[in-house]
Amino acid sequence: MTTMNTYKHEVKYYECDRMGVTHHSNYVRFMEEARVDWLDQLGFGFEKIEAENVFSPVVSISCEYKHPTTFKDIIDIEVKISKMSEMKFEFEYTMRSNGKLVCIGHSAHCFIENGRPVAISKRLPELYSTLMNRLSE
Amino acid sequence: MTTMNTYKHEVKYYECDRMGVTHHSNYVRFMEEARVDWLDQLGFGFEKIEAENVFSPVVSISCEYKHPTTFKDIIDIEVKISKMSEMKFEFEYTMRSNGKLVCIGHSAHCFIENGRPVAISKRLPELYSTLMNRLSE
Amino acid sequence: MTTMNTYKHEVKYYECDRMGVTHHSNYVRFMEEARVDWLDQLGFGFEKIEAENVFSPVVSISCEYKHPTTFKDIIDIEVKISKMSEMKFEFEYTMRSNGKLVCIGHSAHCFIENGRPVAISKRLPELYSTLMNRLSE
Amino acid sequence: MTTMNTYKHEVKYYECDRMGVTHHSNYVRFMEEARVDWLDQLGFGFEKIEAENVFSPVVSISCEYKHPTTFKDIIDIEVKISKMSEMKFEFEYTMRSNGKLVCIGHSAHCFIENGRPVAISKRLPELYSTLMNRLSE
Numbered sequence: 001m002t003t004m005n006t007y008k009h010e011v012k013y014y015e016c017d018r019m020g021v022t023h024h025s026n027y028v029r030f031m032e033e034a035r036v037d038w039l040d041q042l043g044f045g046f047e048k049i050e051a052e053n054v055f056s057p058v059v060s061i062s063c064e065y066k067h068p069t070t071f072k073d074i075i076d077i078e079v080k081i082s083k084m085s086e087m088k089f090e091f092e093y094t095m096r097s098n099g100k101l102v103c104i105g106h107s108a109h110c111f112i113e114n115g116r117p118v119a120i121s122k123r124l125p126e127l128y129s130t131l132m133n134r135l136s137e
Numbered sequence: 138m139t140t141m142n143t144y145k146h147e148v149k150y151y152e153c154d155r156m157g158v159t160h161h162s163n164y165v166r167f168m169e170e171a172r173v174d175w176l177d178q179l180g181f182g183f184e185k186i187e188a189e190n191v192f193s194p195v196v197s198i199s200c201e202y203k204h205p206t207t208f209k210d211i212i213d214i215e216v217k218i219s220k221m222s223e224m225k226f227e228f229e230y231t232m233r234s235n236g237k238l239v240c241i242g243h244s245a246h247c248f249i250e251n252g253r254p255v256a257i258s259k260r261l262p263e264l265y266s267t268l269m270n271r272l273s274e
Numbered sequence: 275m276t277t278m279n280t281y282k283h284e285v286k287y288y289e290c291d292r293m294g295v296t297h298h299s300n301y302v303r304f305m306e307e308a309r310v311d312w313l314d315q316l317g318f319g320f321e322k323i324e325a326e327n328v329f330s331p332v333v334s335i336s337c338e339y340k341h342p343t344t345f346k347d348i349i350d351i352e353v354k355i356s357k358m359s360e361m362k363f364e365f366e367y368t369m370r371s372n373g374k375l376v377c378i379g380h381s382a383h384c385f386i387e388n389g390r391p392v393a394i395s396k397r398l399p400e401l402y403s404t405l406m407n408r409l410s411e
Numbered sequence: 412m413t414t415m416n417t418y419k420h421e422v423k424y425y426e427c428d429r430m431g432v433t434h435h436s437n438y439v440r441f442m443e444e445a446r447v448d449w450l451d452q453l454g455f456g457f458e459k460i461e462a463e464n465v466f467s468p469v470v471s472i473s474c475e476y477k478h479p480t481t482f483k484d485i486i487d488i489e490v491k492i493s494k495m496s497e498m499k500f501e502f503e504y505t506m507r508s509n510g511k512l513v514c515i516g517h518s519a520h521c522f523i524e525n526g527r528p529v530a531i532s533k534r535l536p537e538l539y540s541t542l543m544n545r546l547s548e
Contacts, residue, residue, distance in 0.1 A: 062199035
């Protein structure tokens with residue numbers, strides 16, 4: 001099984017707030033960046049899924065903030081599939097910076113075709129089996 | 138007890154993504170806007186808390202996305218205190234637009250003084266009792 | 275001729291940076307908000323132009339920053355048509371807050387149909403004459 | 412003289428708008444990223460200037476948009492000092508992607524100490540001479 005690289009996000013000046021730390025809303029964006037990269041590494045780039053006329057909205061997200069980060073910090077993001085069903089899959093994001101745990105995130109997603117939810121196992125079987133394999137990690 | 142007004146956010150063009158809908162990360166920002174307004178209505182503006190040399194980081198957030206919104210939609214946000222302890226308080230956000238439930242959000246917060254968590258009941262007793270009263274709603 | 279209302283933007287917490295002031299990139303977004311509102315007031319809402327299968331990309335922008343603003347400041351934005359040709363039109367934005375001039379902005383726009391620039395006077399004659407009338411202000 | 416590396420920004424999903432292209436306001440942020448990197452390469456990191464209790468607000472910015480970019484495009488940004496005086500310095504940004512010129516930007520900056528503009532040549536002579544050398548490029 002492919003060894004996955006963690007995703008690295010360097011905090012930008014404009015991502016920091018009045019308290020001098022990365023604004024909490026930005027971690028949701030870092031999760032998206034890491035997820036896109038993770039799927040790319042597995043050969044399921046955004047274009048490939050979009051080309052199927054299927055799209056994958058975010059069903060829910062959560063973040064637990066453990067430690068602040070700031071301008072120029074490198075956030076190292078490890079992505080895992082944490083749950084998986086016919087209709088929904090969930091990622092877990094472990095974000096570390098300077099040797100500290102900074103944030104644990106989760107996001108859940110489904111697949112939609114022509115405005116209706118579709119079973120991933122049927123509509124995108126190759127993606128489904130790849131994600132299922134990763135779930136056992 | 139003061140009757141609270143809901144907060145209204147009109148979706149901006151730059152808040153919408155390639156799929157034509159409000160990018161999911163922006164709801165976390167709408168929650169912040171609504172929270173600031175809610176505390177203002179109760180007489181606990183940001184300046185007032187900042188002037189105490191106390192600051193209030195976000196401990197965790199979550200969003201469940203129920204229905205997409207888009208450019209020019211008015212999102213009506215109802216804020217409630219959903220949990221409260223000596224050290225932590227939690228808001229619930231019910232967001233509606235065009236008669237539909239669009240998102241349910243939660244955020245948890247603590248208070249920090251000189252780098253250490255403080256008991257709200259002792260450090261900001263007036264705010265504590267106001268929030269406690271609202272909890273019973 | 276319709277009297278135009280200025281557009282008001284209240285600075286959000288997440289729009290302020292590490293220096294405690296509104297991040298300079300956000301003024302470009304405030305310009306877009308004010309422009310959308312100005313066209314709405316004249317009866318040329320975004321939907322109406324989009325429905326013509328014409329779209330209007332930004333050709334250039336500029337901002338001169340005169341005075342910083344911060345969280346909760348109300349920025350009052352006056353929009354004017356400052357230049358107008360068959361192919362391009364330009365807005366000027368005068369932003370004031372707390373009795374001070376905070377920023378002067380400009381943006382230039384053209385119209386595109388099927389990937390090619392179109393003459394506004396021919397493709398959208400009603401909009402063209404409305405904008406021309408406003409130019410003489 | 413140090414050979415400078417161009418700065419690379421990969422367009423994120425959340426940076427694209429309803430038209431499917433990078434929202435124009437984001438180029439102002441890419442300019443900031445490239446400027447920070449350019450100054451880092453010359454040994455004038457943000458921390459170093461901040462440690463002098465001097466800060467450097469943006470006086471003006473402009474962008475000419477030449478060609479759109481979209482999700483996953485790599486924007487290659489070349490930074491140059493284009494103007495320089497005792498009180499103000501100006502950067503030029505040439506942004507290219509997929510062999511096309513996408514945007515030309517400019518930003519002007521001054522230095523402020525205790526709320527007042529300062530002469531760079533006197534307050535930060537090392538930075539001043541470095542920038543002057545680069546001006547002759």
